[in-house]
Amino acid sequence: MARVVVDVMLKPEILDPQGQAVQRALPRLGFQGISDVRQGKRFELEVDGPVGDAVLARIQEMAESFLANTVIEDFVVKVEDEKAEGEK
């Protein structure tokens, strides 16, 4: 089993009202010095078998067509360290 992580974030030019609300709440809670917060989504995919180029290409396709709406969001696909995975 290997883990592939897909991070989805609103594009920089898209207003993120949830991130703004979090940022505005910070000083009230005693957290100073945070000038901006952007909120996103993280998907952790447990893949059966090894993660080769073909599998990654399919995950890329999945992220582009489903996990992210590329009209408003960007995404990054990352394979988690296989070695660290093996040590578990």
Added chain:
Amino acid sequence: MTARIGVVTFPGTLDDRDTQRAVRVAGAEAVPLWHKDKDLKQVDAVVLPGGFSYGDYLRAGAISRFSPVMESVIEQAKAGMPVLGICNGFQVLTETHLLPGAMLRNNHLHFICREQKLRVESDRTAWTADYTAGQEISIPLKNIDGQYTADERTLDMLEAEGRVAFRYLDGNPNGSLRDIAGITNEAGNVVGLMPHPEHAVEPLVGTGRTDGLGFFTSILKKLVTA
């Protein structure tokens, strides 16, 4: 013979019954369509009603897009079948890319439920022919993911091609760019909007006005005279 208008029910859809009723009040036959069913039962048009299909999981409308019924709806819409998406239905239409742009959380993060004044900007769609361009109507608005967004080029294209179908009046309720409440595709058969015409078809309930009835009489006239 009257027109047969399909009304899709996804798990989490709320307004399918009101939409069926609006279709009947206008004089057409309402045909319930189930999300698992690819068969559109030979309807002449389809309405995607409001609600929270699939719990709005992932993004509003994102999972509905891949339901069997939508495969057929997308195919038929591209071939010219009239499709109206109301609220969650509009979100589904943007997720399927039948309509451009996307929907974000309201800029103030609150759920809105109120009567909303709109201007009908286009009477050249399948669903707005019974209105006149510039006509002001008032129908309910109720959502949290109602902020319409698209890039500047898309917005300019929509404006230039007369595809902004409805605009909010008397204040923008959710931060939608250019006060856009609803849009149409190039052919005018696919229309989506956030406010709810199906809740304003009888004087007794809703806003106490019948400003939303025109959507359903428009489509009926189009289908019957076609």
